[in-house]
Amino acid sequence: MTVLEQGQITIHTENIFPIIKKSLYTDHEIFLRELVSNAVDAIQKLKMVSYSGEVDGDVGEPEITISLDKNNQTLSVSDNGIGMTAEEVKKYINQVAFSSAEEFIQKYQKDADQQIIGHFGLGFYSCFMVAKNVEIDTLSYQAGAEAVHWSCDGSPQFELSESSRKERGTTITLTLQDEETEYVEPARIRQLVKKYCDFMPVPIKLDGEELNQHKALWKQSPRDLKDEDYLEFYRYLYPFQEDPLLWVHLKTDYPFLLNGILYFPKLKPDVDVTKGHIKLFCNQVFVSDNCEEVIPNFLMPLRGVIDSPDIPINVSRSALTNDRTVRRIADFIAKKIADRLNQLYTEQRQDYIRCWQDVGTFVKFGALNNDKFKKQVEDIILYRTTYSADSASKPKTPEVEVQSQEDDAWQEVSSGEVNQDEQGRTYTTLKEYLDRNKAKHENHVFYCTDEAAQATYVELHKNQGLEVLYMDSFIDTHFISFLEQEYSDVKFSRVDSELDNTLVDQDKAADIVDPKTNKTRSELVKELFEQAINKSKVNVKTQALKSDDPQGTPPAMVLLPEAMRRLQDMTALLQQQAAQFPEEHILVVNTAHPLIENLVEISQGSIVQGVGQSPSGELANLICQHVYDLALMAQRGFDANGMKAFVERSNQVLTRLTAK
Numbered sequence: 001m002t003v004l005e006q007g008q009i010t011i012h013t014e015n016i017f018p019i020i021k022k023s024l025y026t027d028h029e030i031f032l033r034e035l036v037s038n039a040v041d042a043i044q045k046l047k048m049v050s051y052s053g054e055v056d057g058d059v060g061e062p063e064i065t066i067s068l069d070k071n072n073q074t075l076s077v078s079d080n081g082i083g084m085t086a087e088e089v090k091k092y093i094n095q096v097a098f099s100s101a102e103e104f105i106q107k108y109q110k111d112a113d114q115q116i117i118g119h120f121g122l123g124f125y126s127c128f129m130v131a132k133n134v135e136i137d138t139l140s141y142q143a144g145a146e147a148v149h150w151s152c153d154g155s156p157q158f159e160l161s162e163s164s165r166k167e168r169g170t171t172i173t174l175t176l177q178d179e180e181t182e183y184v185e186p187a188r189i190r191q192l193v194k195k196y197c198d199f200m201p202v203p204i205k206l207d208g209e210e211l212n213q214h215k216a217l218w219k220q221s222p223r224d225l226k227d228e229d230y231l232e233f234y235r236y237l238y239p240f241q242e243d244p245l246l247w248v249h250l251k252t253d254y255p256f257l258l259n260g261i262l263y264f265p266k267l268k269p270d271v272d273v274t275k276g277h278i279k280l281f282c283n284q285v286f287v288s289d290n291c292e293e294v295i296p297n298f299l300m301p302l303r304g305v306i307d308s309p310d311i312p313i314n315v316s317r318s319a320l321t322n323d324r325t326v327r328r329i330a331d332f333i334a335k336k337i338a339d340r341l342n343q344l345y346t347e348q349r350q351d352y353i354r355c356w357q358d359v360g361t362f363v364k365f366g367a368l369n370n371d372k373f374k375k376q377v378e379d380i381i382l383y384r385t386t387y388s389a390d391s392a393s394k395p396k397t398p399e400v401e402v403q404s405q406e407d408d409a410w411q412e413v414s415s416g417e418v419n420q421d422e423q424g425r426t427y428t429t430l431k432e433y434l435d436r437n438k439a440k441h442e443n444h445v446f447y448c449t450d451e452a453a454q455a456t457y458v459e460l461h462k463n464q465g466l467e468v469l470y471m472d473s474f475i476d477t478h479f480i481s482f483l484e485q486e487y488s489d490v491k492f493s494r495v496d497s498e499l500d501n502t503l504v505d506q507d508k509a510a511d512i513v514d515p516k517t518n519k520t521r522s523e524l525v526k527e528l529f530e531q532a533i534n535k536s537k538v539n540v541k542t543q544a545l546k547s548d549d550p551q552g553t554p555p556a557m558v559l560l561p562e563a564m565r566r567l568q569d570m571t572a573l574l575q576q577q578a579a580q581f582p583e584e585h586i587l588v589v590n591t592a593h594p595l596i597e598n599l600v601e602i603s604q605g606s607i608v609q610g611v612g613q614s615p616s617g618e619l620a621n622l623i624c625q626h627v628y629d630l631a632l633m634a635q636r637g638f639d640a641n642g643m644k645a646f647v648e649r650s651n652q653v654l655t656r657l658t659a660k
């Protein structure tokens, strides 16, 4: 072997090798990514020069081979790419690679206290993190080129000599340090290739077996892809997960280069939505699966891949957050997501509604967090409504006949979109709700936060043709406050917070029943209940609820005024407790209900008898308490003591009613 040259690698910082070995200790494994990316580059460069006719003969099938030798503790990466001449080795390895190494180390030291996202730019010399000796054996594609061999033992000394290599391309061989021998284990190498090199566009082989996918779906044109391709790719990236709801294929080359596919997963309660699951790539090389700085916060629940060489990945995370391109990329992604949702809303309403349960939370979260996004999605936020469930106000989809221009035939078209899901539940936008209810209750929204607990109240509203929106997802508490700010002229009332005038029969409430005392039925009922319940914090009110079938309305209801309930919720939140049911509340007794009418009769019986606690007086008292219990029960249920008292009293009432 003829030694062509021995020399000193030109670097300005004293000895970068100890720094490479020690300072960058966290991510040693990335050396493989760097070597394989260089090999891919070399193969692509060869392709380029062969296109321009500079290569004699066929370039053959591109291939990268990794070989492991346990006995000698060596790992080598071979490619059949462009290769290097002696001059190129001197230039690109001794000068370029090491001067960029130096630059990187300086930058890294400056940011040492901050985590660097990708450790890119480490390049060739990153192999010194794991190797005690590195050799390059290479033959350039150029006609008449001679193979060369370069070696370096981790000091700034190198040796360049002749090589007997016959095939075009490069082999980099590392003799591993004693503490880095994990890299001669095939399982470890397979794992690393999967992690970093899975989508690199050249087959990577170990012992004849191809280790990578080498097909990056996101680089392909959406026109060439079917739904199944996207789904298959998702299942590959996130095995054992439910299929995603929908996806967005991102593609742009101006003002930055970006490709990617983002998926909406089905949101599970146990998934930490603050933790990113999107994989960041740079030219198909995996960088990180934690790119929170690039993805707007509210898009965190998304999954998939973003690939952009324009995201600076050698900088600290804080520098990344402030980077202008990164901010523009974040805006771009958010806009594309909003566009896709709008497209789905207009073109595939049924699919949109089907996904709404999951996508809705995310869209509301986005609207709460990002003003731009809010503007993009505000018209497509849906609310489940009682609208069609109420036969009185069932949506009519007028069938209109129009003349088709093409074939001059009459067609039936439906002018109204029926926003129903598979279970027949109807959805509406807020704007549609407000427009539809303008005549009945202008700028007034009734909503329900707990379908089961507030069922009585919802029913009451429905019976009177008042439309109620269900706002019962966990994000809705915040979202309602947000809506109140956004629509400051609209009043939002929970169905159990007050009784709208439309629900009350004003004339009936004033019925005079007792000619002696001149008391109205209302006053009488109020007194009865106040005495029976005997709680100063319970405010008893009487109303005659409107209904065609009074038996169908509740005899009494507990109301929690909005302001009071919110104060209670807020206090509970601050004290990190579950909200207690407030002692202070309103009991509305429905004077139009037959039970209350009967109660008046019974109590009047006791007055006529003139005995303070006559049997009928006691029964009236018990019934009042019982009615109150039932009203409370609809709101919140009982604790153990309350339940015991309720059961005892129920039995007493029944006993008295059945007594002869």
Ligand SMILES: Nc1ncnc2c1ncn2[C@@H]1O[C@H](COP(=O)(O)OP(=O)(O)OP(=O)(O)O)[C@@H](O)[C@H]1O
Pocket (backbone or CB within 6 Å): 034, 038, 039, 041, 042, 079, 081, 082, 083, 084, 092, 093, 096, 097, 098, 100, 120, 121, 122, 123, 124, 125, 170
């Ligand atoms: N397998 C290879 N075949 C041909 N040339 C190579 C090979 N590996 C490295 N080189 C040459 O050495 C140079 C320096 O490599 P190095 O990895 O340090 O930096 P880089 O690839 O240019 O940039 P990066 O910082 O992105 O890795 C390359 O630009 C290339 O010209």
